[in-house]
Amino acid sequence: MDDVRIVVSGLRKQYRGVTAVDDLSFTVEPGRVTGFLGPNGAGKTTTLRMLLGLVAPNAGTATIGGRRYTDLADPTRVVGAVLEASSAHKGRTGRNHLRACCITARLPRTRAEEVLDLVGLLPAADRTFKGYSLGMRQRLGIATAMLGDPRVLILDEPANGLDPEGIRWMRELLQGLAAQGRTVLVSSHLLSEMQALADDVVIVAAGKLMRQGPVASLLTSVGGDASVYARTPEPDKLGAALRQLGATVTTEGPNRLRVTGMAAESVGDAALAAGVALHHLTTEQPDLEDVFLDLTQAKAAIR
Numbered sequence: 001m002d003d004v005r006i007v008v009s010g011l012r013k014q015y016r017g018v019t020a021v022d023d024l025s026f027t028v029e030p031g032r033v034t035g036f037l038g039p040n041g042a043g044k045t046t047t048l049r050m051l052l053g054l055v056a057p058n059a060g061t062a063t064i065g066g067r068r069y070t071d072l073a074d075p076t077r078v079v080g081a082v083l084e085a086s087s088a089h090k091g092r093t094g095r096n097h098l099r100a101c102c103i104t105a106r107l108p109r110t111r112a113e114e115v116l117d118l119v120g121l122l123p124a125a126d127r128t129f130k131g132y133s134l135g136m137r138q139r140l141g142i143a144t145a146m147l148g149d150p151r152v153l154i155l156d157e158p159a160n161g162l163d164p165e166g167i168r169w170m171r172e173l174l175q176g177l178a179a180q181g182r183t184v185l186v187s188s189h190l191l192s193e194m195q196a197l198a199d200d201v202v203i204v205a206a207g208k209l210m211r212q213g214p215v216a217s218l219l220t221s222v223g224g225d226a227s228v229y230a231r232t233p234e235p236d237k238l239g240a241a242l243r244q245l246g247a248t249v250t251t252e253g254p255n256r257l258r259v260t261g262m263a264a265e266s267v268g269d270a271a272l273a274a275g276v277a278l279h280h281l282t283t284e285q286p287d288l289e290d291v292f293l294d295l296t297q298a299k300a301a302i303r
């Protein structure tokens with residue numbers, strides 16, 4: 001596959017009184033799923049719309065494989081996008097909707113069958129759109145985006161309205177498409193889902209880039225210390241012993257302590273030395289939600 005990297009550079013969009021996107025720069029690599037995260041009003045949708053040539057930026061560029069969307073010779077074969085829960089003519093079946101799109105995009109009708117199969121919609125292909133569940137509509141949106149077998153896929157909140165099984169299906173589909181070398185950019189509010197789905201994340205708040213990088217390194221670099229949770233019948237005694245050793249200890253419910261600044265092994269050793277029984281000891285790593293809130297809280301309050 002050619003270079004299908006997405007490059008956003010110095011992008012800016014101003015609406016009357018609001019800077020929706022403010023000097024935003026980031027890159028999205030092929031062969032990986034990239035999560036595009038930010039609180040409400042962060043500028044995610046505006047950025048995706050500029051990337052797809054639907055909104056003109058006031059400054060900066062957004063390119064796909066080195067070209068602006070509007071300069072692509074055959075965009076449906078390069079980029080597939082699902083911006084909102086997909087819409088189709090209400091009385092039309094899923095199959096007919098896709099066939100109509102094939103005609104518009106000058107693709108063979110057989111492609112409709114292939115994408116119906118890809119998204120698991122063959123059993124509902126002859127039902128009309130108005131009878132589709134939100135999950136089926138999302139699947140039809142992805143099927144439509146995949147018609148031109150694009151090397152880049154851009155999805156705005158694709159997990160919206162999906163049940164847990166649908167979310168898992170979506171995750172496996174998108175990871176499979178990335179494993180084929182495609183570039184997959186997905187915006188979402190669902191942080192736990194992003195942690196399971198994305199290789200990289202781009203975090204924005206108030207139109208600005210907060211952080212970009214692989215999920216794994218972000219969690220270790222920004223998330224702070226892991227927490228150790230200890231359950232004991234003598235929390236006061238254990239707490240005092242741990243504080244004496246320099247740990248930070250807070251009480252988290254009856255007989256439960258949260259300890260930072262000390263590994264679980266040392267907490268166990270300290271309990272033994274103090275003659276305190278331990279009933280439970282676990283370590284929790286910071287998750288993407290901790291990182292996200294840490295990075296965006298101050299900015300989010302502005303909007």
Ligand SMILES: Nc1ncnc2c1ncn2[C@@H]1O[C@H](COP(=O)(O)OP(=O)(O)OP(=O)(O)O)[C@@H](O)[C@H]1O
Nearest residue numbers: 015016018020038039040041042043044045046047
């Ligand atoms: N057409 C428009 N006219 C005026 N203001 C707009 C327009 N589109 C977006 N905005 C404003 O720009 C800011 C960014 O909006 P945008 O929809 O891009 O954010 P978002 O990150 O996608 O938010 P959400 O997660 O809530 O969808 C918001 O303050 C929004 O009100």
